[in-house]
Amino acid sequence: EAAVTQSPRNKVAVTGGKVTLSCNQTNNHNNMYWYRQDTGHGLRLIHYSYGAGSTEKGDIPDGYKASRPSQENFSLILELATPSQTSVYFCASGVLRVSYEQYFGPGTRLTVL
Amino acid sequence: SQLAEENPWALSVHEGESVTVNCSYKTSITALQWYRQKSGEGPAQLILIRSNEREKRNGRLRATLDTSSQSSSLSITATRCEDTAVYFCASYQGGRALIFGTGTTVSVSP
Numbered sequence: 001e002a003a004v005t006q007s008p009r010n011k012v013a014v015t016g017g018k019v020t021l022s023c024n025q026t027n028n029h030n031n032m033y034w035y036r037q038d039t040g041h042g043l044r045l046i047h048y049s050y051g052a053g054s055t056e057k058g059d060i061p062d063g064y065k066a067s068r069p070s071q072e073n074f075s076l077i078l079e080l081a082t083p084s085q086t087s088v089y090f091c092a093s094g095v096l097r098v099s100y101e102q103y104f105g106p107g108t109r110l111t112v113l
Numbered sequence: 114s115q116l117a118e119e120n121p122w123a124l125s126v127h128e129g130e131s132v133t134v135n136c137s138y139k140t141s142i143t144a145l146q147w148y149r150q151k152s153g154e155g156p157a158q159l160i161l162i163r164s165n166e167r168e169k170r171n172g173r174l175r176a177t178l179d180t181s182s183q184s185s186s187l188s189i190t191a192t193r194c195e196d197t198a199v200y201f202c203a204s205y206q207g208g209r210a211l212i213f214g215t216g217t218t219v220s221v222s223p
Contacts, residue, residue: 004155033210042201042215043156058210090155100144100205104155 003027004105006091012111019078021108023091031094032074033102034058034066036087043090049074081112117204117214125220126192134217136185136202146211147176147187148201156201156213160187192221 035043045058047066055066065077094102148156203211
């Protein structure tokens with residue numbers, strides 16, 4: 001069974017609305033990550049976490065907040081969604097200093113109208 | 114700015130042919146990985162090659178690493194239609210997360 005799951009898989013939001021993307025992992029990894037994927041840019045790191053209660057800014061954090069209430073769950077929050085945030089969002093977990101690998105969820109396609 | 118870059122941007126082959134994707138990176142690395150992303154899915158690791166290794170094989174996959182030129186290649190032999198995907202190289206430089214390239218789209222037709 002899938003070790004990293006995301007919900008919802010698809011979301012349509014209105015400009016100015018609040019959007020919450022959820023991620024759950026059963027890998028028992030300390031580290032979790034949120035990326036967005038756009039054509040021509042590959043995967044860009046938005047926020048990451050080293051464990052429950054911690055969140056850190058990635059390379060493109062503006063307009064996004066993150067929350068890590070437990071080892072298993074990591075949320076990405078768009079308080080005031082804008083059309084430029086239309087993208088596919090991926091969550092991942094990993095223990096890079098041990099295995100160098102990140103395990104990805106299936107992605108959430110977000111459209112902001 | 115991208116710290117890893119694949120080339121070419123896209124490739125098309127017929128089933129049974131071989132295909133090679135190249136990657137260049139800009140700083141020293143601890144390990145380099147190749148990921149595959151099929152349509153509608155998240156990326157999944159194919160092969161990992163550490164900085165002290167020159168070649169790694171996994172079934173029909175072969176990865177090479179040249180740390181002097183900061184480059185890597187991924188070759189797939191006897192391609193199948195299900196190999197159609199975007200292929201990324203990703204480097205771990207001891208930091209907080211993997212650094213991904215922009216990807217090469219490989220299309221395998223019957």
